[in-house]
Amino acid sequence: RKEVEQDPGPFNVPEGATVAFNCTYSNSASQSFFWYRQDCRKEPKLLMSVYSSGNEDGRFTAQLNRASQYISLLIRDSKLSDSATYLCVVSLNSGYSTLTFGKGTMLLVSP
Amino acid sequence: SAVISQKPSRDICQRGTSLTIQCQVDSQVTMMFWYRQQPGQSLTLIATANQGSEATYESGFVIDKFPISRPNLTFSTLTVSNMSPEDSSIYLCSVSGGQDEKLFFGSGTQLSVL
Numbered sequence: 589r590k591e592v593e594q595d596p597g598p599f600n601v602p603e604g605a606t607v608a609f610n611c612t613y614s615n616s617a618s619q620s621f622f623w624y625r626q627d628c629r630k631e632p633k634l635l636m637s638v639y640s641s642g643n644e645d646g647r648f649t650a651q652l653n654r655a656s657q658y659i660s661l662l663i664r665d666s667k668l669s670d671s672a673t674y675l676c677v678v679s680l681n682s683g684y685s686t687l688t689f690g691k692g693t694m695l696l697v698s699p
Numbered sequence: 700s701a702v703i704s705q706k707p708s709r710d711i712c713q714r715g716t717s718l719t720i721q722c723q724v725d726s727q728v729t730m731m732f733w734y735r736q737q738p739g740q741s742l743t744l745i746a747t748a749n750q751g752s753e754a755t756y757e758s759g760f761v762i763d764k765f766p767i768s769r770p771n772l773t774f775s776t777l778t779v780s781n782m783s784p785e786d787s788s789i790y791l792c793s794v795s796g797g798q799d800e801k802l803f804f805g806s807g808t809q810l811s812v813l
Contacts, residue, residue: 592741620800631791631804632742675742679800684732685757687800689742 591615591688592678598694605666609693611676612658619681621652621659626673626692635661635674666697701726705792705805712782712812719778720808722792727772730795732802733765737788745790748775782812 593612601607613621621638636643638650638659649662659678663670673692680686702725712718722731731748745765746754754767769775779786792805 622801629809631807632802633804634796634801637799637801681800684730684747684795684800684802685744685755687744687802691739691741 592676592690594674594676594690594693596691596693598696600696600698601666602698603666603668605697606662606664607666607695608660608662609674609676609695610658610660611678611690611693612656613676613678613688614657615678615680616654616657617680618657618678620679621650622677622679623648623650623659623661624675624677624689626675628672632675663695666695668697668699671695671697700796700803701728701794703792703794703803703805705808707808708806709809710811712810714783714812716782717778717780718782718810719776720790720792722775722777722805724773724794728794729772731769731775732793732795733767733775733777734791734793734804735788736791736807742791745777748777779810782810784812786810787812 623635624632625635626632638652642651647664651660673694675692676690678688704723733745734742736742744757745760746756748767748769750769766778790808793802
């Protein structure tokens, strides 16, 4: 079983739609969780951390489900500019070498 | 967040040659890292560049193939040695964002080996 799994997509949604991605992780000892965004041919950029209580940043909501070992990202009122690949990152909190990246989920928002 | 300049942005190289990638940060940072992102794959940590000492390599990566320099707290280089087509990838420099394991990345180097 892969350490961090994501549906590669692409998820095709119209502008204004709500879309959600899940990411599952295999190591129950994982402590820190992040979502990064990567535009085509660009570097990954931190979108948000994922806290146990869940967190929201504008149109973006991230949640953690430790019992089922997954994190989710919800995007409301999708914009064309949200089109990108979203990377799930999981860490054991034992140093940067324990950061594990998923392969990413591609989102395409159309007019 | 730190501003990270990475160059070259892309290169096409012949097999058997070597390429050195440079990473410059606009502020002093303790931890710098080199990642590889192969087509359709997730980011993989190559090594941690340590200032004043040898880099710490992850499993599957060795110093002879990926020598790294870190002469000061704002600069590092990664060399991809004796390249083969399997080395074609995006190479990314990154720095730590503080105590919570967040990362900031350079713009990446797209390497194609013929």
